[in-house]
Amino acid sequence: MTAWQWGVILSGILSAGALVYLILKRRSLGRKPYFSIPLGSARQGVAYAFGRGMMPWEKESARLHLFAYLAGVLYHLGIFSGFAILFIKVFSLNGPALGQNIFRWGVGLGLISGAGLLLKRIFVPNVRRLSRPDDFGANVIVDIFLASALAASSDARAVTFLLGYSILLFLYIPSGKIRHCIFFFYSRFLFGSFFGRRGVLPPRHDRS
Amino acid sequence: MNAQRPSSLPLGERLARLSPDDFKAAVRRLANALDAPSAVNLESCVRCGLCAESCHYFLDDRDLKSIPAYKLNLIIRVFNRYFGRRGRLAPAWTGAKDFNRPEAQEWVDSLFGRCTLCGRCALNCTMGINIPALIRKARGLLAWLGLVPDGLSSTVELARDTGNNMGISKEDWTETVAWLEEELQADLQDPGARLPLDLKGADILYVVNPREPKFYPLTLTAAGKIFHAAQESWTLSSSYFDVTNYAYFTGDDELAGLLASRLKSAMEELQAKTLVLAECGHGFSSNRWEAPEWLSRKIGYEVKSILTVTADYIRRGRIHLDPQRNIETVTLHDPCQLVRMGGIIEEQRTILRRAVKNFIEMTPNREKNYCCGGGGGQLSMTEFALRRKSAGRVKSAQIARTKAQVVAAPCHNCLDQLAELNRHYKLGVKVKSVIELAADALVLTTV
Numbered sequence: 001m002t003a004w005q006w007g008v009i010l011s012g013i014l015s016a017g018a019l020v021y022l023i024l025k026r027r028s029l030g031r032k033p034y035f036s037i038p039l040g041s042a043r044q045g046v047a048y049a050f051g052r053g054m055m056p057w058e059k060e061s062a063r064l065h066l067f068a069y070l071a072g073v074l075y076h077l078g079i080f081s082g083f084a085i086l087f088i089k090v091f092s093l094n095g096p097a098l099g100q101n102i103f104r105w106g107v108g109l110g111l112i113s114g115a116g117l118l119l120k121r122i123f124v125p126n127v128r129r130l131s132r133p134d135d136f137g138a139n140v141i142v143d144i145f146l147a148s149a150l151a152a153s154s155d156a157r158a159v160t161f162l163l164g165y166s167i168l169l170f171l172y173i174p175s176g177k178i179r180h181c182i183f184f185f186y187s188r189f190l191f192g193s194f195f196g197r198r199g200v201l202p203p204r205h206d207r208s
Numbered sequence: 209m210n211a212q213r214p215s216s217l218p219l220g221e222r223l224a225r226l227s228p229d230d231f232k233a234a235v236r237r238l239a240n241a242l243d244a245p246s247a248v249n250l251e252s253c254v255r256c257g258l259c260a261e262s263c264h265y266f267l268d269d270r271d272l273k274s275i276p277a278y279k280l281n282l283i284i285r286v287f288n289r290y291f292g293r294r295g296r297l298a299p300a301w302t303g304a305k306d307f308n309r310p311e312a313q314e315w316v317d318s319l320f321g322r323c324t325l326c327g328r329c330a331l332n333c334t335m336g337i338n339i340p341a342l343i344r345k346a347r348g349l350l351a352w353l354g355l356v357p358d359g360l361s362s363t364v365e366l367a368r369d370t371g372n373n374m375g376i377s378k379e380d381w382t383e384t385v386a387w388l389e390e391e392l393q394a395d396l397q398d399p400g401a402r403l404p405l406d407l408k409g410a411d412i413l414y415v416v417n418p419r420e421p422k423f424y425p426l427t428l429t430a431a432g433k434i435f436h437a438a439q440e441s442w443t444l445s446s447s448y449f450d451v452t453n454y455a456y457f458t459g460d461d462e463l464a465g466l467l468a469s470r471l472k473s474a475m476e477e478l479q480a481k482t483l484v485l486a487e488c489g490h491g492f493s494s495n496r497w498e499a500p501e502w503l504s505r506k507i508g509y510e511v512k513s514i515l516t517v518t519a520d521y522i523r524r525g526r527i528h529l530d531p532q533r534n535i536e537t538v539t540l541h542d543p544c545q546l547v548r549m550g551g552i553i554e555e556q557r558t559i560l561r562r563a564v565k566n567f568i569e570m571t572p573n574r575e576k577n578y579c580c581g582g583g584g585g586q587l588s589m590t591e592f593a594l595r596r597k598s599a600g601r602v603k604s605a606q607i608a609r610t611k612a613q614v615v616a617a618p619c620h621n622c623l624d625q626l627a628e629l630n631r632h633y634k635l636g637v638k639v640k641s642v643i644e645l646a647a648d649a650l651v652l653t654t655v
Contacts (some may be wrong), residue, residue, distance in 0.1 A: 062334075126275060
């Protein structure tokens with residue numbers, strides 16, 4: 001194993017540790033226990049929040065912005081594929097060609113989607129004005145990662161760049177906007193649990 | 209509300225008197241008020257902007273400041289500035305901002321003036337952020353700084369000082385109830401029909417919106433008719449009868465807890481078993497969901513909406529309704545605090561399907577409904593009245609599309625706003641409460 005490979009492993013562990021620390025730090029602020037009697041089920045609400053509740057037919061915002069929604073989904077699938085390629089390169093694995101091709105396609109589509117979302121952030125006035133430098137930066141940082149993963153998947157000369165860049169990416173994740181990768185799960189959990197115990201979600205009625 | 213900053217001064221003057229130390233103290237207060245859910249939600253916004261069209265303010269004016277994420281990020285940028293290293297080390301990169309006078313002014317304009325706490329954005333947020341909960345928390349901080357807009361703060365202060373938000377004296381209230389009881393008896397031609405006051409040991413204590421005795425007495429007699437028909441054991445209280453809690457809208461939990469505790473005292477004094485709330489969206493949210501949290505204890509009795517009770521009477525055959533008595537086409541507005549934030553979703557439909565001949569739904573409806581624009585304390589804040597009426601365009605268009613002749617709404621704030629929209633947008637509809645329609649359809653059998 002090369003120093004670059006060790007560097008990725010160590011920075012990955014550091015990054016994951018920092019994200020866990022962030023979550024624990026927020027959790028340590030505590031929450032008052034609920035005293036009101038629930039009308040529905042928090043558990044069912046959480047299941048809804050992570051399942052049906054994210055689908056465009058359930059969520060108006062996703063339906064109205066179907067292109068951005070799909071781009072977002074592909075972008076994040078692309079990121080997972082990028083990490084899969086990184087994993088293969090760090091541990092010098094030789095998986096089946098089909099698997100590697102799926103990841104390559106995933107990264108490619110993710111890169112196109114990410115670039116599309118970046119353009120949207122730049123050119124849609126309200127989204128641009130809503131954004132901070134970190135929002136543009138995070139997108140660019142991840143897009144470069146995807147591009148380097150795509151290059152490394154087909155050209156051995158790009159592997160060292162991917163490994164070196166991934167170290168920087170891992171170090172940046174907990175300190176920038178990309179930290180939402182861990183907060184997403186916590187906030188969706190809170191969302192489902194809140195509306196679930198109030199009997200609002202999942203919707204249980206006939207919509208006629 | 210902060211006693212150091214009386215709301216007798218105009219808001220602008222109150223803001224001008226705040227010193228940098230006041231803002232530092234406010235930040236310390238924010239730190240103390242932060243709990244895990246708030247902190248997690250403040251970390252989660254990705255500023256995708258997909259929430260924009262979920263807000264009726266944005267649908268109306270297409271202004272950046274009306275996007276829920278913009279409003280949320282007013283809070284996030286202060287959070288980033290003071291909590292965690294990122295905002296201190298790289299404020300420009302993370303958008304962190306000091307909490308100071310201009311920032312507070314923008315909070316007032318956006319968090320009070322462009323939000324009804326309707327929660328539609330929360331349902332549509334990619335990350336699931338409870339945006340209204342955070343805005344309410346920020347409003348609480350503004351309340352502590354004495355920066356609640358004049359109309360809303362005087363409503364809350366009136367409730368604090370007199371026991372109800374319209375300042376109705378005990379004498380006026382008891383006289384009104386006596387007069388309405390006579391009306392009820394005449395209407396039903398039954399001298400046994402009662403609007404009982406201070407009946408100890410009754411099963412139900414019924415609390416109303418003070419607008420009912422003052423402006424809409426028919427809704428109070430409508431509830432009386434239903435209780436009478438169901439032969440319910442119920443009472444009104446002469447001391448505390450106000451279902452509303454406008455401190456819910458100012459975010460002042462201490463004061464909200466005080467107002468909620470008064471109904472608890474009335475329940476204990478009258479030894480009633482169930483607190484039944486008149487048609488009031490935020491009154492339901494406050495008393496059913498928030499009161500136990502404000503008081504930090506289980507409250508020891510059931511809290512129900514009059515809709516739940518009436519729907520239950522219908523299901524159990526305790527009352528009978530004849531839909532032929534309401535032959536006009538009726539549509540239903542879902543009050544946000546009762547439905548999306550409260551979970552009372554089907555009860556009003558159960559009632560209307562039995563009480564009216566032609567009931568049609570608005571689209572979207574139930575938890576996905578659009579806010580009418582009257583919630584969040586907007587009706588009390590005259591400084592934002594033009595914006596409120598303009599944002600009500602979304603609801604008006606929704607009503608117009610149904611071609612209904614009557615709009616039913618189980619909330620007095622909504623009823624007021626809908627009546628105003630009806631005039632403003634010339635909708636030509638009648639605006640009624642659900643319980644009124646149910647009372648109109650009551651079939652009274654003589655024993």
